[in-house]
Amino acid sequence: GENVEQHPSTLSVQEGDSAVIKCTYSDSASNYFPWYKQELGKGPQLIIDIRSNVGEKKDQRIAVTLNKTAKHFSLHITETQPEDSAVYFCAAYAGTALIFGKGTTLSVSS
Amino acid sequence: EAQVTQNPRYLITVTGKKLTVTCSQNMNHEYMSWYRQDPGLGLRQIYYSMNVEVTDKGDVPEGYKVSRKEKRNFPLILESPSPNQTSLYFCASSFPNQPQHFGDGTRLSIL
Numbered sequence: 001g002e003n004v005e006q007h008p009s010t011l012s013v014q015e016g017d018s019a020v021i022k023c024t025y026s027d028s029a030s031n032y033f034p035w036y037k038q039e040l041g042k043g044p045q046l047i048i049d050i051r052s053n054v055g056e057k058k059d060q061r062i063a064v065t066l067n068k069t070a071k072h073f074s075l076h077i078t079e080t081q082p083e084d085s086a087v088y089f090c091a092a093y094a095g096t097a098l099i100f101g102k103g104t105t106l107s108v109s110s
Numbered sequence: 111e112a113q114v115t116q117n118p119r120y121l122i123t124v125t126g127k128k129l130t131v132t133c134s135q136n137m138n139h140e141y142m143s144w145y146r147q148d149p150g151l152g153l154r155q156i157y158y159s160m161n162v163e164v165t166d167k168g169d170v171p172e173g174y175k176v177s178r179k180e181k182r183n184f185p186l187i188l189e190s191p192s193p194n195q196t197s198l199y200f201c202a203s204s205f206p207n208q209p210q211h212f213g214d215g216t217r218l219s220i221l
Contacts, residue, residue, distance in 0.1 A: 034209055043200050043212030089152065097168060098210060102152035
């Protein structure tokens, strides 16, 4: 079945810096890759997603890139702000199930 | 407001006492799913349902049951809870192959 690896597990940056989180997946049939942000006491919320026919997608300060050949995708957050501090999960959709990475705790200090 | 509602949000109970966590969505989604979240393990799928009366096992189904008698509801049943089922549980729903919407979670402690 699908396996998703996510790195790093923790990431600390200064306000205004960029943050990059990387994920790899194993099932070449996976065709949908969402990213979720989870704040304390809340459920994961979708922040951006990308489908396998697209190489890059951007939404304001957030961008996602996908390399299907290498089977990896990345989340890029520019000009980080303290409110970006949260746990971020990548996921890969494999037929009927969404398989999640183990999460990255991002801390943005001002 | 579009939402996924879970109840209860918190529950402390004892080993062997049957419990049900309810999940309801108001978005007419066909797909619903249950996950558990444990430190260092991320989100793992317990069961999912593609539509009414259609359910299937996820990665960690042992000790859980589900039912899908109506489109909007997808309860998670622990017939005989054990301490290793202490966890944070999330219900999610979506249209097929579309982003999943998550509830705010249910924290279960089984003593």
